[in-house]
Amino acid sequence: MPVYPPKLQDYLDDFGFISTRDERIDFLIAISDDFEPVPASVATKPYEEAHRVIGCESEAFVWAIDRPDGTLDFHFDVLNPQGLSAMAMCAILDQSCSGAPLEQVAAINGEVVFTFFGKDISMGKGRGLTEIINAVVYAANQRLALP
Amino acid sequence: MSDINSRGYSNPDKLVSTDWVAANLNEAGIRIIESNEDPLLYPSGHIPGAVEVDWVKDLNDPLRRDYLDKSGFEALASRIGITSETTVVFYGDKSNWWATYALWVFELFGHSNAKIMDGGRLKWAEEGRELTREKPSISPTSYSAPERDDSQIRAFRDGVLAHIQVNGQLVDVRSPGEYTGEKLHMEGYPQEGAVRGGHIPGADNVPWSRAANEDGTFKTAAELRAIYLDEIGLNPGQPTVAYCRIGERSSHTWFVLTNLLGFSDVRNYDGSWTEWGNSVGVPIEK
Structure with missing residues (x-):
């Protein structure tokens, strides 16, 4: 059983209690409302293609910035204004993986x-x-591979 | 985008503009229906008074791989408050990809008084029009539907096999990578995967989205003819089969060929690549 970042595990536990489709949707919409796009201090449009999530039709972008404690801050943007699911996914990852131990981030399935x-x-x-x-996991693995 | 009636479509009545919808929101006898890929969109904000038809839970049989049956359609129609006389107007995300899918299913039950809002959800939102999270209060109706008619606009595997024997027209509306067999994306998605890649022999590849402009509206008839007639040589008078992976993207192309270009006999093969690419012994080209 992999050990995930605690906040991510909390989210997984919370979603495990959901019993109806409407509950799931309401929860995800509430999370997507918390989505904050990458700050201008990190990146401005047009973004470098290296940060684009290949295969995401909502045009998500991911940045991983080193923190002094050796972990990473993750930032995201979703260019499709209708990409609510992508925004919810990014908000979950932002809240749970930024500052989390890299081994735990790299273990996310x-x-x-x-x-x-x-x-x-x-x-x-x-x-x-x-x-x-996968983009977040890749960034964590890349950072772990550095001396 | 130009006025719908000036674009040269064979059946412009199948499209309405966002202006038309805004002017008819409270009109009796009209029901606005949102159909999306992303299930978060409708609850997060929809056109006032619009109901939702979800492609998974509303249009498909919950057990078998098939669409809902007569009683299921009647129950759906009752829930969204329509009668056989109601004009239904679909709109949704992804350039109306899912809206045309829902419209196609409604037409299997003879509800042909169905239209698409040109540009879909994105155009409505980008015009700054109202979106609400308030679900409309709908009084259930009584709807007597005919049995689903799969004989006119739906294709099945054996029919497609016969179709390719006579070199019938086929349009593969998937991405070029799927068409060539380079892409399968099996990992993590076994429910919609295939064990073989490639395309049905004789099929031409025109990704569905080429029929749409950046803003989600449909291209003009002249632009569509340049793609489907001039580029790949389809004959509007010949039987044509469109397919993709599960029949949703190809319903968009079915709508374009049937209603905007006036093709006389177009079928959507909803089994599509998830059936063909898993079937034993059927021919495949790469």
């Missing part, structure tokens, strides 16, 4: 997407959301 969004999301959406997670 992309399949947590289905805990958050349910198993009946479309293939395209499932892939896009998973790729956002």
